[in-house]
Amino acid sequence: MVKVLVGKTSELGEGKMTHLTAGGKEVLVANVGGTYHAISNICTHAGAELHEGELKGNELKCPWHGSRWDVTTGKLIWFPQKLKELGKYKVTVENETIYLEI
Numbered sequence: 594m595v596k597v598l599v600g601k602t603s604e605l606g607e608g609k610m611t612h613l614t615a616g617g618k619e620v621l622v623a624n625v626g627g628t629y630h631a632i633s634n635i636c637t638h639a640g641a642e643l644h645e646g647e648l649k650g651n652e653l654k655c656p657w658h659g660s661r662w663d664v665t666t667g668k669l670i671w672f673p674q675k676l677k678e679l680g681k682y683k684v685t686v687e688n689e690t691i692y693l694e695i
């Protein structure tokens with residue numbers, strides 16, 4: 594497992610998202626109610642980059658065809674067809690700095 598710097602907590606306020614590439618994976622990190630969550634940034638439907646979508650609470654809407662995902666679990670909330678879950682990764686905070694463990 595590798596620990597990767599995401600950024601300062603002050604740079605990722607509530608309801609905000611960022612993205613990075615780590616360990617060969619595209620990862621989205623979101624702040625939901627003061628807790629940081631990391632999931633795959635690539636929609637399993639057709640490959641959209643989810644950080645370009647819309648985040649409301651824990652619900653992230655894909656920018657291409659509107660699938661809705663739970664950013665806290667990587668699970669699909671809504672889409673007309675069944676889609677594979679998004680990968681979920683561990684996030685830690687130390688000294689106001691966010692790290693991704695991947």
Ligand code: FES
Nearest residue numbers: 636638639655658
């Ligand atoms: S690429 Fe995300 S719903 Fe189609």
